[in-house]
Amino acid sequence: MSANVYLHHYPPSLFSEKIRLMLGYLGVPWRSVEITSIMPRPLLMPLTGGYRKTPTLQIGANVYCDTAVITAGLVRHTGNRSLYAPGFVAERVAEWADSTLFRTTVALNFRPEAIGAFMSRLSPEEVAAFQADRAELSGDAPMVSVPPDAAINAFNAYLIRLDESLSRKFLFADEPSVADFAVYHCLWFVAQNSVNASLLEPYGAVADWMARMAAFGHGDVSEATAEEALAHALESTPVAPELAEMTLQGVAIGSEVTVTPTDYGKVPVAGRLVAASSAEIVLKRSAEQAGEVMTHFPNIGFQVSAG
Numbered sequence: 339m340s341a342n343v344y345l346h347h348y349p350p351s352l353f354s355e356k357i358r359l360m361l362g363y364l365g366v367p368w369r370s371v372e373i374t375s376i377m378p379r380p381l382l383m384p385l386t387g388g389y390r391k392t393p394t395l396q397i398g399a400n401v402y403c404d405t406a407v408i409t410a411g412l413v414r415h416t417g418n419r420s421l422y423a424p425g426f427v428a429e430r431v432a433e434w435a436d437s438t439l440f441r442t443t444v445a446l447n448f449r450p451e452a453i454g455a456f457m458s459r460l461s462p463e464e465v466a467a468f469q470a471d472r473a474e475l476s477g478d479a480p481m482v483s484v485p486p487d488a489a490i491n492a493f494n495a496y497l498i499r500l501d502e503s504l505s506r507k508f509l510f511a512d513e514p515s516v517a518d519f520a521v522y523h524c525l526w527f528v529a530q531n532s533v534n535a536s537l538l539e540p541y542g543a544v545a546d547w548m549a550r551m552a553a554f555g556h557g558d559v560s561e562a563t564a565e566e567a568l569a570h571a572l573e574s575t576p577v578a579p580e581l582a583e584m585t586l587q588g589v590a591i592g593s594e595v596t597v598t599p600t601d602y603g604k605v606p607v608a609g610r611l612v613a614a615s616s617a618e619i620v621l622k623r624s625a626e627q628a629g630e631v632m633t634h635f636p637n638i639g640f641q642v643s644a645g
């Protein structure tokens with residue numbers, strides 16, 4: 339398989355770690371485009387149409403926004419459906435991890451005792467820019483919505499039950515599913531913080547499972563610039579996926595729409611709705627630097643409005 343897969347990401351991004359490991363597990367060669375951890379990202383926006391969360395995956399001129407739809411895109415690209423093998427329950431566990439468990443870990447890593455480890459590496463100007471960027475990202479729904487003690491208690495409660503229930507190599511079977519990657523990246527985020535890493539120590543079965551996940555590695559990766567990624571989009575033709583269509587409220591296939599995350603980073607992306615399924619919403623757009631692209635979003639967690 340040629341490396342027409344570009345991941346736009348930055349090293350400490352936990353959702354990016356989910357996809358880096360998935361690329362390693364699936365054996366997909368990929369190009370790494372390192373982006374800044376805060377906006378603006380002028381060479382990425384032509385591809386996403388304004389979507390600003392990290393990471394974004396580009397396969398030729400198809401651009402996948404959000405790790406749920408990146409997973410769907412990689413499954414289609416590889417033809418390997420094993421990540422979805424355990425079915426509905428594994429997908430719901432992944433959804434819980436990417437929302438509730440994620441917010442719990444953000445509350446842990448952003449509590450005053452723990453955030454110093456991260457902030458001490460930044461200059462005062464960088465700290466101010468980071469805080470302003472994340473305030474804009476979270477808008478009316480603060481990223482830290484749980485008090486520190488409640489976050490620690492919830493985290494311990496989840497980990498006690500996870501540790502007890504790990505009877506197979508992975509959460510649902512002897513092969514990993516979407517649930518493993520989604521739970522893993524949240525715990526990886528905690529492990530990266532020198533103050534919070536000790537919260538994982540009591541859980542031996544979790545540690546063994548995390549080691550099995552980490553062993554997938556990041557696979558066959560080579561560096562690329564944002565300019566190269568844009569040039570690749572420009573020379574590629576977007577591919578319309580074959581989807582089991584689903585009717586969306588208030589909008590028809592072929593109409594102009596906007597697609598906006600419902601939680602945070604609520605930047606509307608405008609385009610023509612070309613397909614929608616239970617898993618995906620696909621817009622056709624064009625931008626001078628990228629040419630014609632198809633931008634994919636998950637169905638769950640996004641608002642589609644007539645544009």
Ligand SMILES: N[C@@H](CCC(=O)N[C@@H](CS)C(=O)NCC(=O)O)C(=O)O
Nearest residue numbers: 351352353390391392393404405406
């Ligand atoms: N639901 C999204 C969440 C992505 C997310 O929140 N990513 C963080 C970084 S790990 C982010 O976007 N931070 C702000 C930024 O990078 O601009 C997904 O699954 O991709």
